[in-house]
Amino acid sequence: MSPVVSHTLTWEEGEVPVSERFADTFYSRSDGRAEAAHVFLGGNELPSRLSQNSNFMIAELGFGTGLNFLETWRGWSDVRRPGQMLRFVSFEAFPIDADDMQRALLRWPELTFLSSRLVDRWRQDGKQDGSACGWLMDQQTELCVHFGDAGQQLPSWAGRADAWFLDGFAPSRNADMWSPGLMAEVFSHTLPGGSFATYTAAGWVRRNLIAAGFAVEKRPGFAGKREMMRGVRPGQ
Numbered sequence: 001m002s003p004v005v006s007h008t009l010t011w012e013e014g015e016v017p018v019s020e021r022f023a024d025t026f027y028s029r030s031d032g033r034a035e036a037a038h039v040f041l042g043g044n045e046l047p048s049r050l051s052q053n054s055n056f057m058i059a060e061l062g063f064g065t066g067l068n069f070l071e072t073w074r075g076w077s078d079v080r081r082p083g084q085m086l087r088f089v090s091f092e093a094f095p096i097d098a099d100d101m102q103r104a105l106l107r108w109p110e111l112t113f114l115s116s117r118l119v120d121r122w123r124q125d126g127k128q129d130g131s132a133c134g135w136l137m138d139q140q141t142e143l144c145v146h147f148g149d150a151g152q153q154l155p156s157w158a159g160r161a162d163a164w165f166l167d168g169f170a171p172s173r174n175a176d177m178w179s180p181g182l183m184a185e186v187f188s189h190t191l192p193g194g195s196f197a198t199y200t201a202a203g204w205v206r207r208n209l210i211a212a213g214f215a216v217e218k219r220p221g222f223a224g225k226r227e228m229m230r231g232v233r234p235g236q
């Protein structure tokens with residue numbers, strides 16, 4: 001089990017959190033919530049796909065501030081039907097403090113109701129060694145965070161996701177989160193017909209995803225970025 005290492009942040013104007021370790025922002029300077037909706041939800045054709053299955057599993061590389069989870073939870077709350085269940089599983093090596101999480105999410109009052117629940121839970125149980133699973137955020141939404149390096153945690157994860165959010169900072173700043181080995185693990189932990197989405201369109205990351213087995217396509221990026229990528233694991 002890898003030890004949990006804390007994450008020091010600095011803040012840009014507009015209360016955008018920046019990682020000291022990776023010298024990168026946790027989300028788009030322009031609007032992190034709109035970026036989550038465009039890149040991760042849109043790229044995986046969510047929330048419409050969420051309501052098609054009785055159980056849906058989303059997995060993520062890099063939990064960060066929890067913003068992607070919160071925007072997903074919000075969208076899910078609008079489309080779900082009784083009896084359906086969403087499981088959101090994330091891999092995080094350098095968890096942030098609950099106070100930083102609260103500060104990073106203040107900018108979106110639309111999310112306050114949900115983010116206050118997440119921050120409370122994070123304050124109690126975040127930053128564990130190992131996995132914190134079975135967090136029932138409401139009756140139809142379960143959150144699980146595997147703390148530790150994704151390259152070590154993912155191979156032993158027993159699940160397979162319907163959709164992946166690849167959100168490990170810019171590839172130029174954190175190549176480990178986009179390596180051939182990790183992309184192959186993402187593929188083998190994706191259900192046939194399952195998808196991934198990411199803001200990057202870097203050529204070497206694209207080649208790693210194709211080599212892993214994904215059918216990759218480019219789409220218009222968010223806020224001035226020309227391209228992003230999404231892809232599917234062939235099969236049904």
Ligand SMILES: C[S@@+](CC[C@H](N)C(=O)[O-])C[C@H]1O[C@@H](n2cnc3c(N)ncnc32)[C@H](O)[C@@H]1O
Pocket residue numbers: 007025026027061062063064065066067068069091092093094095148149150151167168169174176177
């Ligand atoms: C861009 S941020 C994620 C933003 C997040 N999805 C959100 O909604 O705020 C990237 C995250 O990846 C984490 N990370 C970086 N390298 C990692 C690794 N090798 N294994 C697991 N997590 C890692 C960082 O600590 C950071 O929280």
